Amino acid sequence: METLTANNLTLGYGEKIIIDELDIEIPKGKVTVLIGSNGCGKSTLLRSMARLLQPKSGEVVLDGNEIAKMNTKEVAKQMAILPQGPSTPEGLTVYQLVKMGRYPYQGVFKKWSQEDEDAVNKALEDTNLMDLKYQSVDELSGGQRQRAWIAMTLAQDTELILLDEPTTYLDMTHQIDILDLLFELNEKDNRTIVMVLHDLNLACRYADHIVAIKDKKVYESGQPEDIITCDLVYNVFNMNCDVTFDPLFGTPMCIPHGRGRCILAEAHAEKTGVQNNCVTTTLKAN
Numbered sequence: 410m411e412t413l414t415a416n417n418l419t420l421g422y423g424e425k426i427i428i429d430e431l432d433i434e435i436p437k438g439k440v441t442v443l444i445g446s447n448g449c450g451k452s453t454l455l456r457s458m459a460r461l462l463q464p465k466s467g468e469v470v471l472d473g474n475e476i477a478k479m480n481t482k483e484v485a486k487q488m489a490i491l492p493q494g495p496s497t498p499e500g501l502t503v504y505q506l507v508k509m510g511r512y513p514y515q516g517v518f519k520k521w522s523q524e525d526e527d528a529v530n531k532a533l534e535d536t537n538l539m540d541l542k543y544q545s546v547d548e549l550s551g552g553q554r555q556r557a558w559i560a561m562t563l564a565q566d567t568e569l570i571l572l573d574e575p576t577t578y579l580d581m582t583h584q585i586d587i588l589d590l591l592f593e594l595n596e597k598d599n600r601t602i603v604m605v606l607h608d609l610n611l612a613c614r615y616a617d618h619i620v621a622i623k624d625k626k627v628y629e630s631g632q633p634e635d636i637i638t639c640d641l642v643y644n645v646f647n648m649n650c651d652v653t654f655d656p657l658f659g660t661p662m663c664i665p666h667g668r669g670r671c672i673l674a675e676a677h678a679e680k681t682g683v684q685n686n687c688v689t690t691t692l693k694a695n
């Protein structure tokens with residue numbers, strides 16, 4: 410079982426520092442979700458943990474070895490990453506794209522095997538893409554394309570799977586399908602999952618461990634039940650909200666304030682006595 414940690418990690422582009430002396434430990438065999446506002450450095454951090462971005466200082470350690478010093482294929486056999494908004498080489502079919510996930514297992518002496526073929530087909534089945542297997546990726550919808558990339562990541566068959574906003578572009582059904590699939594990979598195969606999600610409520614349902622990034626550092630980390638509070642949401646996202654319980658799962662559920670349809674909120678407040686900022690703002694404005 411692989412473990413992934415980063416010590417004293419500083420990341421950036423040119424002179425610009427994005428992540429500053431950050432420490433993070435990814436609990437093995439768990440689902441970790443990174444949260445934080447747009448531009449706070451989640452993708453930067455995820456990419457550096459997968460060795461796609463070299464740190465300015467500090468180190469990322471995979472199973473006791475500094476990944477910067479590891480062989481590319483060795484890293485790729487242990488961890489797969491789905492980056493944010495990947496661009497597909499032109500003219501590839503879904504099958505050809507997903508096959509690329511098997512590259513760590515190919516080599517001069519290792520030809521395409523039944524095991525490779527099975528892994529590709531399983532990934533296509535799990536992401537509900539069998540019908541689109543021979544379709545050109547350029548001709549897919551945004552959501553179908555996102556699933557094809559997820560399939561490629563799964564075909565790599567690694568214990569550690571890093572995904573940057575895997576549910577972007579997906580309709581509600583496919584969002585839940587993908588998150589359930591990742592949950593199953595975690596539950597049944599004990600895979601370690603690290604992903605960036607923007608939907609806090611889904612993050613709370615699926616994460617064992619949440620890491621909130623703010624001001625170039627880890628602001629808070631822990632179980633959703635322990636850390637997701639109005640204060641955290643306000644401090645990390647600069648947004649007022651109520652935090653209640655998901656009626657189905659009992660996990661924290663964040664209800665953002667904001668104006669919404671204020672007339673409805675006013676009527677609701679009158680009926681129930683439950684007010685939010687929207688109502689108070691409207692009342693003040695009146």
Ligand SMILES: Nc1ncnc2c1ncn2[C@@H]1O[C@H](COP(=O)(O)OP(=O)(O)OP(=O)(O)O)[C@@H](O)[C@H]1O
Binds near residue numbers: 449
């Ligand atoms: N290749 C790059 N060159 C220069 N600056 C970059 C590059 N990639 C990202 N940045 C900058 O680094 C900062 C962090 O970007 P990053 O993509 O890590 O944020 P993020 O938390 O993933 O945001 P989002 O939620 O919007 O995906 C941003 O200010 C961004 O403009």
Ligand SMILES: [Mg+2]
Binds near residue numbers: 452453
């Ligand atoms: Mg990002």
